[in-house]
Amino acid sequence: MRTLALGDEILLSVEKPARYLGNELNSCHKQPDTADIRFVMCFPDVYEIGMSHLGMQILYEMFNRREDVVCERLFSPWPDLHQILKEKEIPLFSLESQQPVKDADFLGITIQYEMCYTNILQILDLSGIPFFAKDRTEADPIVIGGGPCVYNPEPLADFFDCFYIGEGEVRYDELLDLYGKMKKARTGRKAFLLEAAKIPGIYVPSLYEVTYHEDGTIASFTPESPEIPEKIEKQLVLDFDQAPYPAKPLVPFLQPTQDRVVLEVQRGCIRGCRFCQAGMIYRPTREKRLETLSACADQMLKNSGHDEISLSSLSTSDYTKLPELLSFLMEHKEKGVNISLPSLRIDAFSLDVMSKVQDVKKSSLTFAPEAGSQRMRNVINKGLTEEEILHGASLAFAGGWNKVKLYFMLGLPTETKEDIAAIPELAEKIAECYYEIPKEERNGKCQITISTSFFVPKPFTPFQWASMLPAEEYLNRAGILKDTLKQQLNQKSIRYIYHEAKETVLEGVLARGDRRLSAALLAVYRKGACFDSWTEWFRPDLWDEAFAETGIDPAFYIERTRSTEEILPWDFIDCGVTRAFLVREWEQARKEAVTPNCRKQCSGCGAKRYGGGVCHEA
Amino acid sequence: MKLRIRFQKTDSMKFIGHLDTMRFFQKLMRLAEIDVRYSEGFSPHPIMSFALPLGVGVESTGEYLDLEVHSTDASEASLQRINTCMPEGLLALSYKQLPDNAKNAMALVAAADYLIFPKQGEMQNLAEKIQTVFTDAPAFLIRKKTKKSERELDLKQYVYAFSSTEEGLFCRLSAGSETNIKPELLLDAFFERAGLTFTKTDWQIRRLDLYGKNEAGELQSLDAYGETIW
Numbered sequence A: 001m002r003t004l005a006l007g008d009e010i011l012l013s014v015e016k017p018a019r020y021l022g023n024e025l026n027s028c029h030k031q032p033d034t035a036d037i038r039f040v041m042c043f044p045d046v047y048e049i050g051m052s053h054l055g056m057q058i059l060y061e062m063f064n065r066r067e068d069v070v071c072e073r074l075f076s077p078w079p080d081l082h083q084i085l086k087e088k089e090i091p092l093f094s095l096e097s098q099q100p101v102k103d104a105d106f107l108g109i110t111i112q113y114e115m116c117y118t119n120i121l122q123i124l125d126l127s128g129i130p131f132f133a134k135d136r137t138e139a140d141p142i143v144i145g146g147g148p149c150v151y152n153p154e155p156l157a158d159f160f161d162c163f164y165i166g167e168g169e170v171r172y173d174e175l176l177d178l179y180g181k182m183k184k185a186r187t188g189r190k191a192f193l194l195e196a197a198k199i200p201g202i203y204v205p206s207l208y209e210v211t212y213h214e215d216g217t218i219a220s221f222t223p224e225s226p227e228i229p230e231k232i233e234k235q236l237v238l239d240f241d242q243a244p245y246p247a248k249p250l251v252p253f254l255q256p257t258q259d260r261v262v263l264e265v266q267r268g269c270i271r272g273c274r275f276c277q278a279g280m281i282y283r284p285t286r287e288k289r290l291e292t293l294s295a296c297a298d299q300m301l302k303n304s305g306h307d308e309i310s311l312s313s314l315s316t317s318d319y320t321k322l323p324e325l326l327s328f329l330m331e332h333k334e335k336g337v338n339i340s341l342p343s344l345r346i347d348a349f350s351l352d353v354m355s356k357v358q359d360v361k362k363s364s365l366t367f368a369p370e371a372g373s374q375r376m377r378n379v380i381n382k383g384l385t386e387e388e389i390l391h392g393a394s395l396a397f398a399g400g401w402n403k404v405k406l407y408f409m410l411g412l413p414t415e416t417k418e419d420i421a422a423i424p425e426l427a428e429k430i431a432e433c434y435y436e437i438p439k440e441e442r443n444g445k446c447q448i449t450i451s452t453s454f455f456v457p458k459p460f461t462p463f464q465w466a467s468m469l470p471a472e473e474y475l476n477r478a479g480i481l482k483d484t485l486k487q488q489l490n491q492k493s494i495r496y497i498y499h500e501a502k503e504t505v506l507e508g509v510l511a512r513g514d515r516r517l518s519a520a521l522l523a524v525y526r527k528g529a530c531f532d533s534w535t536e537w538f539r540p541d542l543w544d545e546a547f548a549e550t551g552i553d554p555a556f557y558i559e560r561t562r563s564t565e566e567i568l569p570w571d572f573i574d575c576g577v578t579r580a581f582l583v584r585e586w587e588q589a590r591k592e593a594v595t596p597n598c599r600k601q602c603s604g605c606g607a608k609r610y611g612g613g614v615c616h617e618a
Numbered sequence B: 001m002k003l004r005i006r007f008q009k010t011d012s013m014k015f016i017g018h019l020d021t022m023r024f025f026q027k028l029m030r031l032a033e034i035d036v037r038y039s040e041g042f043s044p045h046p047i048m049s050f051a052l053p054l055g056v057g058v059e060s061t062g063e064y065l066d067l068e069v070h071s072t073d074a075s076e077a078s079l080q081r082i083n084t085c086m087p088e089g090l091l092a093l094s095y096k097q098l099p100d101n102a103k104n105a106m107a108l109v110a111a112a113d114y115l116i117f118p119k120q121g122e123m124q125n126l127a128e129k130i131q132t133v134f135t136d137a138p139a140f141l142i143r144k145k146t147k148k149s150e151r152e153l154d155l156k157q158y159v160y161a162f163s164s165t166e167e168g169l170f171c172r173l174s175a176g177s178e179t180n181i182k183p184e185l186l187l188d189a190f191f192e193r194a195g196l197t198f199t200k201t202d203w204q205i206r207r208l209d210l211y212g213k214n215e216a217g218e219l220q221s222l223d224a225y226g227e228t229i230w
């Protein structure tokens, strides 16, 4: 039996001790000292969130398959335990072996959203690892970052020894082989990082120098020696059918947000919505074959005991063999496995499937038009028309549904009052569709929910040059929406919810920030910021103070429309999509012109050179 | 067909709460390919129930789970399959068939045995204290709080046995839906009246077994209600 790092008195005093035990079914318990390399893999948020993440499970299993590696998990200790660890000076530990993180060879952190940046500092702090990469010694692990946020790693550059840009399945073996070899030869971390920087996809920030113009924009971004690549190429899995997947998913006792088998049907998206980073960085779209999926599903269900399965992809409706995929899921349904459907394009076929797997009276339809007016939808290249939405809604209403959820963004580039007003007007038209049904056939009132988030421009999207709005202006726009909603005939059937604006503005600063933000991040963490993605812990006042003290003007990062000539902090990454394509799309957006999806017509985004995926479909 | 499984829950599993354990057993039944019956509806779930919730931090070697199955293998083979799927700290001890008209474990529970021992160091003999403070006392009144009210109880009516052994304090307490006495309730009052302090985290509580009342009104281990399947 393992000895736990925390005594009973601590475990019984914190909320949900199950977060810190590492005793889950299918967790991998190797003795750390029997393997050459101990890799601690961290998701910097609370256990239940991190355990729902598919990517982490893929790498966990892939790493542990290697004999020379022991890979263990780590999540953010909740504030109650944080305080105890600080007070009692207990070093943060990995779940499986319960040994200090500081003694590991690697600390790998997956960075999924900007609002977790302070949690990363918490991990370093509680582990007793120096915050700054430059202060680390041979006694510290190599701190490596991955995940979508590393498409602009610069705000975190000072805290990481290296970043892995792209899909983890591809280069980790090479990196671990190199480390194993160099560890035996005792060459030291400096030498290792220098060699690692030559592996495609590995970015070692300390080897690059950045200079700035007087106006604060970047003047140059250069590697310190000619052997270090100027551009870091994103890594991508080409043969998606052969890609590793978690055949033995971890089964937590504590209910994670995703308590089911997750089947990744494809990576990437053919649509090219101009606000969507995932739609760009995962290009080209790659599908798994139906046979592969069915074999994966069987194996994962069998090994996990889960009674539910869901599909993961950016746009499941675009899967080429969707009907076959759904009918194969229906076979599982007959065997007692529950099906949790992703949001699908609403048509007669998908409604039929939905009616079989969920209770029509309780479930709701989801549409994500993202913008209310056709003009605005053209700007963002969202190819969903009002006709399609109304038609889908009518079909669904006739089939017995009466709940609809609508997702929109506010503050999109070029947005006008009319575009905002079009949102409740669209909801009204949907309500009217419902009330056209004869009263005796209706299922009570209809319930329409409008949910808006505020738009945040992300790196490697055509909107990466766009400006954002100050927090007050976002709330102002939400106000316009509310006022227009009040004028609608069926306003009683329509509900409106929106998110906090302060969080959006901060997300905007971090998403397109540069290296100079490191100081502000550390300052705000020292003031007590952590778990910023949790409304109850988010402290915008601390951020304001930290920015002021470190001389950072958030407006510089968000309120400026960048010129397409400007050197952007993330320009050293080659994400597969060319800059020329992004510029073209940015122009098309301002012309309100639509770009067809990859299957209709290739737009020459640059991803074709990888030699696979949708670009090379017969 | 009705089955009853006895299992133990120790080590790090003692920190896993009742509902989380329950959810795990639902998965376990599929993993071990037990032919469980499912409820009807859009999200069917396996038909199973636990005898008596166990508090977080408490160990047990006498936990019970009742379930309904369409068919089953022999006890031994089933047990083996279940145990290969069990994580550290969980172990199935018996797997028995119940008569079709059997009451479920939850409804049966009438008493529970507990052993309470120091997590570190020797167990000191408290037999004398028990004698004077508890056994010889005409009554042992305590206040029991429930969600709705607070009432006075004479614990002597609900503590069926209380002794000090080499391994620890042993007690048999009334349990189940009628009057459920948690061991902490007895210990808090006992230690206080004996002039000793009870620091809960220094002591480990272990549930040893659960009992129902048979037709003769005698306590009978829940394990004894079923038959081994050969």
Ligand code: SF4
Pocket (backbone or CB within 6 Å): A283, A284, A285, A597, A598, A599, A601, A602, A603, A604, A605, A606, A607, A608, A614, A615
């Ligand atoms: S190269 Fe063409 S088909 Fe391939 S991802 Fe880009 S736009 Fe789509």
